[in-house]
Amino acid sequence: MNIQIPQYAFIGLGAIGFETSQHIHKHLVSTGGKPLLVHNRTLARAEALKAKVPDIQVAETIKTVAEQADIIFTCLLNDAVVKDVIDNLLAHGLKKDSIIVEQSTIAPDVSQELASKVERYGAHFVACPFMGPPAKARVQGLIILAGGRSQVLEEKVLPILVPATGPKVIRTGEQPRQALQLKLTGNFFVTSFVEMLGEGMTLAQASGIGQDKVKDLMDGLFPGTLLPMYADRMNRNTYENEIHFPLTSAKKDATHILNMGKEYNTKLPITELFLSHLESVHKEHGDWDMSSIVCQLRKEAGLKNDGSKP
Ligand SMILES: NC(=O)c1ccc[n+]([C@@H]2O[C@H](COP(=O)([O-])OP(=O)(O)OC[C@H]3O[C@@H](n4cnc5c(N)ncnc54)[C@H](OP(=O)(O)O)[C@@H]3O)[C@@H](O)[C@H]2O)c1
Incomplete structure (x- = not known):
């Protein structure tokens, strides 16, 4: 029985x-x-x-x-x-x-x-x-x-x-809330890595070094981590068709992270930047993958969505 x-x-x-x-x-x-x-x-x-x-x-x-x-x-x-x-x-x-x-x-x-x-x-x-x-x-x-x-x-x-x-x-x-606080802290790192990669890849691309070299660098410096994975997605511009984590979900998480920061008087400028880049891309293109935030950085640097020069 x-x-x-x-x-x-x-x-x-x-x-x-x-x-x-x-x-x-x-x-x-x-x-x-x-x-x-x-x-x-x-x-x-x-x-x-x-x-x-x-x-x-x-x-x-x-x-x-x-x-x-x-x-x-x-x-x-x-x-x-x-x-x-x-x-x-x-x-x-x-x-x-x-x-x-x-x-x-x-x-x-x-x-x-x-x-x-x-x-x-x-x-x-x-x-x-x-x-x-x-x-x-x-x-x-x-x-x-x-x-x-x-x-x-x-x-x-x-x-x-x-x-x-x-x-x-x-x-x-x-308390259940404590698990969510650690989860949001974890997602603070993930979203910050994506913002940082977007900035670094755009810098390399705009200066003529090439974003593909940053991808190679991430492979060598941080193997097996999120960094080469997101660098690869940005380098191959797969954000439109391969939706691993949609911008709407990333927005939900970034908003929760910023609210947690406010509650505990912790400034989170990287998350603020990430959210503003995310909102611009979402408004212009729709619910692409989170890696697409790089498009806004490329745009501000005078590059096209895929990083090429106009
Ligand atoms: N994906 C990731 O990388 C990841 C990583 C860590 C944590 N998370 C978190 O895990 C959760 C699930 O993520 P996911 O990627 O599996 O999301 P997802 O693929 O979008 O799935 C969402 C689920 O919610 C259901 N749902 C949506 N609206 C509903 C409604 N109005 N009533 C009832 N059910 C509804 C969907 O059902 P339908 O099939 O009917 O739409 C589906 O089962 C999210 O909170 C996300 O932030 C995701």
Whole structure:
């Protein structure tokens, strides 16, 4: 009988969730657990996952997840969507004592407010955002940042997330908001690297040295890091067709980072610059990849979008 075995569920099969849900499912099944129950707003995405992993279970509605799941991972677009989905779970009979493991990048205060709401309802809420792009999610390479009650995290959440989604967890404390604060600090570094690369590549290109030489330099100086990866995207001008992280999501993150800076009287001029370059490119071209912020720097240096001279 399966009565004691908890039912895990996953809501949000986007670029990240599509990958991590498969690993969570395989881990559960290989350790004697029940198949994962997955839900996505656009059902076709859940059906595509089921076609790839036939024994995964699809929940067509949030209500099914609320009624059946004991532990629910959520990985969703932004703050408004996360609030909406959690309200829906509460409104549709979420089990008392169940656990919501929120993994999206949202404002720390929103995470904390949701935790209070869920706890008042009689269930549990922990925040486990992560560092790493979809390519890392595909190879179980994410870094998990975990905030919330130790007992909840240690018993039923972290033993699944590590190793299923990544090899490393950083515990941030008993409050969910602390995990989001570390996540935003991590994204401060990522967005700052992108801004710095855009500036350096534009300088090399405008001076005639060539942005391709900067790419070679990054390969040699910082192998295996984000720097050669973003330098490559800027050098090959792939931002229009290869959307790894859209400008709208980067804008959400930069705005959260700046709000955190204001709250703690910390000046973040690189993030301010990054956001203004991002907004210019977004206004002119639409929702390109984050690496496209280099286009605004090229424009200011009198270069064309691809870095060539007019
Ligand atoms: N991609 C990265 O490199 C990365 C890295 C670290 C953290 N994150 C964070 O992880 C989260 C997910 O990122 P992602 O790249 O997987 O995003 P994504 O590919 O855009 O997926 C977004 C997910 O949210 C769902 N969604 C959007 N609007 C919705 C609505 N109104 N109601 C219900 N569901 C809705 C989407 O469902 P549909 O399929 O129906 O649209 C999809 O499942 C974000 O908070 C992001 O900031 C991303």
